Amino acid sequence: MMTREAEQQRKRLRGSVEKSYTSWLERIRNDGCRAMGYRMTGAIVEHLCVQHLRDNWRVIASFHSPRRATVLLIGQHLDHAPALDVYARLYALAGVEPPGSKRTKPPCCDGQGLPPEWNEQCQDVVDHARAITRRG
Template sequence: MRTEVFLSELAQKQAGILRGPDLKALDAFIRDLEARGCAALGYRLTGDVPVSRLCVKHLRNAGRAVVAFEEPGRAWVLLIGAHDERDRARDVYAALWKVCGLEAPPSGRRTKPACCDDDGADPLSPEVDDLVTRCRDLARPVRRRR
């Protein structure tokens, strides 16, 4: 079954700054996600919902894509960016915790289970609408009142 892939407003903005090999890696990933669904992703994150329903793909070097499945055959790329713990302002995971409404990363042992369930099903997240809205809010500049 083919997967419809959508990019959040924030992911669109992040993809817009990619060039050369980084952009090619993202394009190849999106084509693979469309063709293979959750099997195109590397692993699922651990923590409480909604974090535990999100999947990650390593793109190129430190590049990551964070994906949520709204329903079977319908995926949202929420975030695209580098994993860089030295620069929290640019770290894709720091942005992810904001999108999930967390002040800090989930505590506890981190495992990296497969994105697909044992039966090959996508890890559905009923919180996708809220996550996409939060991504949109992060993508838009803060307007100051005069």
């Protein structure tokens, strides 16, 4: 599953980034949370996982179950351009401030190979992403 925003972002992918995304999509279908690089840390976002695609491109997803996820965002990590940065967009969707210190990057899967638990906050972020896309 994808939010509309993620679907719009996916349609704009080209070249090696598009190939990297397609390869990741196959891995996530087969391996679930093991296809993700790390889990975010901090209130609300701790239920979301990130995978580096290529260069500064990232995909951010939330798992409903070990084999079912929603892609929330696909975008570039751009420290020098906060208005375009995928993480800044994520924090805005989640309604939280970015961490004041360097983030830690724990594995997406827990010790039993399970993704972070889906909860009401995850649904709120997905719903917010859908509502903003409809307005935009």
